[in-house]
Amino acid sequence: MxxxxxxxxxxxxxxxxxxxxxxxxxxxxxxxxxxxxxxxxPKHIIDATVASFQRGETHYTPNAGIPALREAVARSYQERGLDYKPEEILIGSGAISVLCLACTAILDIGDEVLLPDPGWANYSGLIMQVGAVPVPVRVKEENGFMYDLEDLRAAITPKTKMILINSPSNPTGGVASAENLRQIADLVKEKDLYVLTDEIYHELLWSDEPYTSIASFPGMKERTLIVDGFSKKYAMTGFRLGYGAGPEEVIATMTKLLENVLSSVNEGIQWGGVAALTGDQxxxxxxxxxxxxxxxxxxxxxxxxxxxxxxxxxxxxxxxxxxxxxxxxxxxxxxxxxxxxxxxxxxxxxxxxxxxxxxxxxxxxxxxxxxxxxxxxxxxxxxxx
Ligand SMILES: Cc1ncc(COP(=O)(O)O)c(C=O)c1O
Incomplete structure (x- = not known):
């Protein structure tokens, strides 16, 4: 049995x-x-974490994260031209926990999610774990391993709730062009869908093109949840620190759900995150x-x-x-x-x-x-x- x-x-x-x-x-x-x-x-990040523990900051923290870190994350978006307020930011234990909370908060049982194939293997598991259905959409080498708009359109059914974007991509290293994202944004609005965009590699870009988030297109912020974190850019995988940025309603729901799994992220690690964002780059x-x-x-x-x-x-x-x-x-x-x-x-x-x-x-x-x-x-x- x-x-x-x-x-x-x-x-x-x-x-x-x-x-x-x-x-x-x-x-x-x-x-x-x-x-x-x-x-x-980097040493200044480790030092900030150790200093916090040594100050005796060894307690629960607010569910959505300490204000200093939510503010620092919001500011980092503002510097990139994306207007997020601290209330629109949630701190989690690695980007993976934020992806999981996003799927739980947004998806109902049977909802379909379009995701890149090949794409990061954990996505389908995360989607299935909440009873939703992963729908792989081929991303081809000749397209730089990014979505072809017509392939996306063909995969949409009445059950489609969300499109998952990962640019730069794990496993391919592909990056979506601004034009490709604009077209996807138009499709998303036309079909009344939601977007989960995993931007954890957004800083690791090898061309001179600036990074474009799909959330930056008109009418997209309210239907996009951005997931990001410290693991890759700052070499902080072991810290387990990530964040989400999105509409207040979704962030508040994710915060409610976070209480049931993490309660909160420990304080020292979050001060490490503040040092990472505000310190020497x-x-x-x-x-x-x-x-x-x-x-x-x-x-x-x-x-x-x-x-x-x-x-x-x-x-x-x-x-x-x-x-x-x-x-x-x-x-x-x-x-x-x-x-x-x-x-x-x-x-x-x-x-x-x-x-x-x-x-x-x-x-x-x-x-x-x-x-x-x-x-x-x-x-x-x-x-x-
Ligand atoms: C595309 C992608 N998203 C999310 C994650 C998870 O990152 P974190 O360490 O912040 O949980 C990874 C880690 O490999 C990844 O490759």
């Missing part, structure tokens, strides 16, 4: 964890698996400089390998090379590369059926690892018939 709910059983497991388990016991492993900065969080610039260099090495290195091609990713720290000419499925490619060359990449199918023919390579790792990994991938591909 099982007491576990059917919807929990159906919620998929992350393929990244599976690849992780497979590498246990192997030595001399080069891993491109983890979507996590390899840098330690030069560590971020230094990390970005390293990602830029690594990106160049990885893209040039992959494109130099016969039978592999790689679009230059425009954001985040992922490359999503096309391996279809090797004749292997993405899963076989990843498993054989791991077993034969002790090199870990994530099969594209771990991000949806649309990921077949691709693998994800996270270049949030040292140049030395990248060069060694590229050498092993080249040897592996050369050994294939």
């Amino acid at each position: 099982s007491f576990v709910s059917e919807k929990s059983k159906k919620t998929p497991r992350s393929v990244i964890r599976e690849m992780f388990a497979m590498q246990t016991g192997l030595t001399d492993v080069v891993s491109f698996a983890l979507g996590e900065p390899d840098f330690t969080s 030069s560590p971020v610039e230094e990390m970005k400089e390293q990602y830029r260099r690594r990106r160049q090495i990885i893209v040039e290195g992959l494109n130099a390998i016969d039978r592999i091609s790689c679009l230059a990713p425009m954001g985040a720290f992922y490359a999503f090379p096309n391996i279809s000419k090797t004749g292997l499925s993405s899963r076989d490619f990843a498993i054989r590369l791991l077993k034969e060359k002790h090199t870990v990449v994530v099969p594209g199918t771990g991000f949806g059926e649309g990921g077949e023919g691709f693998v994800r390579i996270s270049y949030a790792t040292s140049e030395e690892n990248i060069r060694e990994g590229l050498k092993r991938i080249a040897e592996f591909v050369a050994s294939l018939p």
Whole structure:
């Protein structure tokens, strides 16, 4: 007899964890698996957190977050031309908790959500967990792995409630153009839909184009929930600090729901967030400089390998090379590369059926690892018939 709910059983497991388990016991492993900065969080952020604990700030905090952090987040939006007030900001434990609260607050059982395929694997699990239905929409290489408007339109049914956008994208590194987002915004308004936009990589951009949020188009702020966080930009994954920005009604509902799962985020971590947003930004610039260099090495290195091609990713720290000419499925490619060359990449199918023919390579790792990994991938591909 099982007491576990059917919807929990159906919620998929992350393929990244599976690849992780497979590498246990192997030595001399080069891993491109983890979507996590390899840098330690900047010192002034750690200091602000420790100072808060040392002041004895070890208690519950307001459900939506401490005022100083909500204000700092609101100000950071205002500086980017997005008019959010502190009451329109919610602080959560990592962007993932904010995504989960957003799905709970916005979706009813049976509501359909359009999401990118390939896209971050956790999205479908999050949607299924609240009894809603993920509807994958293919995002194609020739479109920079971003939505084609006609594909989105074709996927809309009377049950569609929301479109999920992730730009820059995990796993592809694709970035939506302002024009593409404007068209999606028009479709969203025409069909009376809601948008959940995961902007956690918004600062990690590799072109000179400024970042555009879909919330910035006329009439969109009231039907958009932005999710963001500190994990990627500030290398603060272990802090577990994220936030949402959206209409007051949705934020207030998410705040009510947050009380049932987190109660509140601890205070020291939130002061770390204040220091991150208001303090010295030069560590971020230094990390970005390293990602830029690594990106160049990885893209040039992959494109130099016969039978592999790689679009230059425009954001985040992922490359999503096309391996279809090797004749292997993405899963076989990843498993054989791991077993034969002790090199870990994530099969594209771990991000949806649309990921077949691709693998994800996270270049949030040292140049030395990248060069060694590229050498092993080249040897592996050369050994294939
Ligand atoms: C697209 C995307 N959204 C959200 C998250 C979760 O971030 P956090 O660490 O803030 O929960 C990740 C982490 O990998 C991600 O890649």
